[in-house]
Amino acid sequence: MPKAFLIDTTRCTACRGCQVACKEWKNLPPVPTRQTGTHQNPPDLNPFNFKLVRFSEHMDKNGVVSWYFFPDQCRHCLAAPCKMASSDPAAILQDEATGAVLFTDLTAKEDFETIRGACPYDIPRQDPASKRLVKCDMCIDRVRANMLPMCVKSCAMGAMNFGERDEMLKLAAARLAAVKKTSPKAQLLNSDDVAVIFLVADDPLKYHKNAMAEAIQPMTRKQFMAKAISPLRRIGGQTVG
């Protein structure tokens, strides 16, 4: 039975427990950062940050401020474009038991830009030393041991949820119905196509430019891959346009 995440951003307080817990479990080294006028740091995903809470603030015409938090990570697509784009089928695995999309050591031999370009969410990064491609692996070691992924474990707010896919879809539908009562624009992002389903209360673009799958991407070899990810494109195209 595949697993899924529900990331309910309406409960996220951006405490960044998930961001830090991920680094700690995986012993990822720090990256040097600077304060540049935002709380979002590091500025983007990088070879040593697989989980990043994105911050975006907005003020409407009535002066009402909203501050959105988006705990970004690999979506573990059901039909993973990165896997389709890889030249060696053994480089990127998809675990049948969980649905986890896993980058192996063999990804060092893949063309990084191709793999990254194939990802509708711009997730893959490359370790500068080993050249290996890296990203969230669903804490497959923990999940195999019947433990929650570390980001989910660290979340006290109920923003990060993990479990059997059908359970998560049920939870997602229930939460969407509840949130819609006060936030009519609330929606689930690409829920038919990914294992990491985000619930947002507003236009996804207000959270992050890659919150949803984008339709138009510059591609060469990737254009071929684009056909393979048509379900994502379709959804992205309809909503984000």
Place this chain on the structure above:
Amino acid sequence: MGLSRRGFLKLTGAGAAGLALGQFGIDLRPVSAYAAGLKIEGAKEFISICPFCSCGCNTLVHAKDGRIVNVEGDPDYPVSGGGLCAKGAALLSLHTSPERLTKPLYRAPGSDKWEEKDWDWMMERIARRIKDQRDRDFKRTNAAGQEVNRLESMFHLGSSQVSNEEAAVLHQMIRAYGIIHFDHQARICHSASVPALAECFGRGAMTNHYNDIGNADAVLIMGSNCAEHHPMTFKWVIKAKEKGAVVMHVDPKFSRTSARSDFHVPIRSGTDIAFLGGMVKHIIEKKKYFADYLLDYTNASFIVGEKYHFKDGMFSGYDPAAKRYDKSQWAFEKDEQGMVKRDRSLKHPRCVLNLMKAHYDRYDLDRVSQVTGVSKADLLRVYEAYAATGRPDKAGTVIYALGWTQHSVGVQNIRLSGLIQELLGNIGIAGGGINALRGEPNVQGTTDHALLYGYLPGYHSTPTANYQTLAEYLKAYTPVTKDPKSVNWWSNRPKYVVSLLKSWYGDNATRENDFCYSYVPKMEPHQDCSHLYIFDRMYKGQITGGLCFGHNPCQSIPNINKVRKAWDNLDWVVIGEVFHNETTDNWRRPGVDPKTIKTEVFLLPSAYRAEKDGTISNSGRWHMWHYKAVEPLGMSRNMGEMFVEMMNRVRGLYAKEGGAFPEPILKADYPETFDAEAVARRINGFFTADAKVGDKDYKKGQLVPGFPHLKDDGSTTSLNWLYCGGYTEEGGNLAKRRDLAQTPMQARIGLFPGFAWAWPMNRRVLYNRASVDQHGKPFNPDKAVIAWQDGKWVGDVPDGGYPPMAMEGGKYPFIMTTEGHAQLYGPGREDGPFPEHYEPAETPLTRNPFSGQMSNPCMKVIQSDVDILAKNGDPRFPIVLTTYSLTEHWCSGSETRNAPPLLEAEPQQYIELSPQLAKEKGIKNGDVVIVESLRGKTEAVAMVTVRIKPFQVMGKTLHLVGMPFAFGWTKPKCGDSTNRVTVSIGDPNTTIPEYKACLVNIRKADKVTEL
């Protein structure tokens, strides 16, 4: 989600190790090659507690081969459910950091380096330093010839980081030395809470607990940014919100708390009393109060004496020379029997409700809006939503923290929220109360154990020279009531004080020698030995040596340029720390030549949380045990061992050499080595003679089953009566309990009576007898805390086990106040029986529209050449600065700046400002700016954000900026202390500094040196 530790992980029965996944029929071959072995496989698991905020998140520490390999949240902890915020999530990095202090370090006077020394060398020299200074400066008598037995030239600072057991042995040592300049973080974070809440309800603690917030119908978060600073609070705020509660955030800036609230209301820092005063007026005028509660459970009907009056911002009885009120003028009127006169018709002009109504009559919407900068629409939005809880079936909770405490009116900010909660009948009920979110990890516990100059453990005032005998002291501090229905629990104080003295001095304490009362150092009446005064006296050369453990004052005290210079004046200092910080390394700070600094520094490496056993008390008073997972790193030791060795070494010197008044040291009943479990038993206390409780016999040396059985005749001991009952012959160490069982009634309100233990007597919701009517029937049966059923109370432990008020033997529910009622009118505080709006010491206004009195007439003003204040409305400093913390760093940042993933997320000093101010000053987002006040200046990166808005105050646009206080110079390019610009001004009741409001100006930096 349904995947609890019990449901998911323990399903296998094998925990993390040795899982046979094949049994689930999952083919793991595709990933087997990918996923290496689980890093905690084969590890031992220990329960510890996060060493940061007072949420007290329990953690699971995994250790392998004596090393910590993982730390994650404990799913069984009811507050967090296994979650951890960024700080808690970084505990592996922190415990294993290469920056940890692992060896004792010595810095010789004038030296530019640390030298490694062994413990024996350090401890011997420290003991000698302490003894020499004590022998030189100890005072047997004061100028009036009264016996005082005190040492003024030596200080002790810290720490809310220590366990309750460490705090107990520390306090005993400090008093034995005679030290009176004795303070810790509670002073600067929540000292205002104790006198404020105690004046309202009788005890100075958070009334409810974290889980209980989920029961609220309205949540007013004001003076707190709890999503960031007490992150687990929000788990329960969200629960309440999803059940339909309205969540309101009133705070100067829009923060992560505002983001998850229903709405945010920006308020000018320092105007909370104006805001809340307007709410009191609204509640009274619109009759939104809970009338029965008001009449039966508060002092609304009490009649105040004729000497009380209030005119133009001043209460009666003010002495301008002393800057102090004669509080006797505020007393209640009493009848011939000594009973307080009451008018239950509430018509008497001097009954409390009518005085209150008159007092807040000036707090109309226009005036409040003009002063606070909050629009009238926003004022009404909050007033109406919150006042709607003034019904028996609705609960409103107030959540506050340092945004209220750190003002020159800190105590009265909190007091006023108490008045509102009393009017609305929100005290004692589920989902109600005043949730004072205490600061540091064990600051509740270290306040209870009184690492504070003004208290002995258990909230007994430190004796002063005018009480030369125990009898005089006890008479002064033991309240008396003539009302037979008032329990007046503090009438038991003599039992607790005598039991404490028996604990301190053992068999040496006898009735004949006043239980060694003379050994306890005596202060002068009104003497202030809090942080601001300690540093002022140090600056002036009157304090020359001392001890500082788990505290970073050279980063965290206001007007830090002065504090750092004051620290230079020390001849010697002993510091216990986990990491280097701005205090340990003050002698090599930027711009200072170490050769000119004479201070001899003894830096002792401290064990970190998962390396020691003991208890901490979370903000909800839950007394919880944490276990040692590994040996302390390197040569580091836990602070309990350090204190005990220090005391015993000093004691050895006195035994051998004699010296100044050695009795308090030589005659102390003090452990030879530190063992947390043994100290936990001493804290609970023993019988010193065979005794009978009910039909049960206790032998001499057995544990006292609870504080109701402590005695004032020397037959019991207890290092802290509040904790008596937490370690018993019958139940053992109750802080270790992990039972999550609940009755259905307890489950409805999230009560976990079997998890750990809460003071007092495992009561989880204080004042819960006010949640029922006079017949013991819950006001809100759906969320009953207690109920009288079949002749007994069920639910929570009742706050006083007496029958309901209407029955024979019934008592008033507020057992800790002298007259048994919650106090709307509080005659015991320094600055008035009703909270009144005064401007901060530095104010952008030139006139206070509420009265002719600009600032708090009693506030503590430190006088020195460098303690200078901008004049009212000073055009040179037109911007209000407020200071705060952030999720990713803890307090002064001295620990968390050493956690790479935290420093990565929040690397540098910043200042949050509005786009309007940025435009006015030509500052772009990301520019470095200079922030300047009359005391100093600091650099910060501009964070230009719509989350900060300009205020309209008294018809003018006023700008407010905000800065965190977590960044300091010991981490390169991190920035330095915001406290270079803040003011040495204190609340008159506790001298908590006014960190939250001062005046600054800002400009774009032409040269950057700190970032």
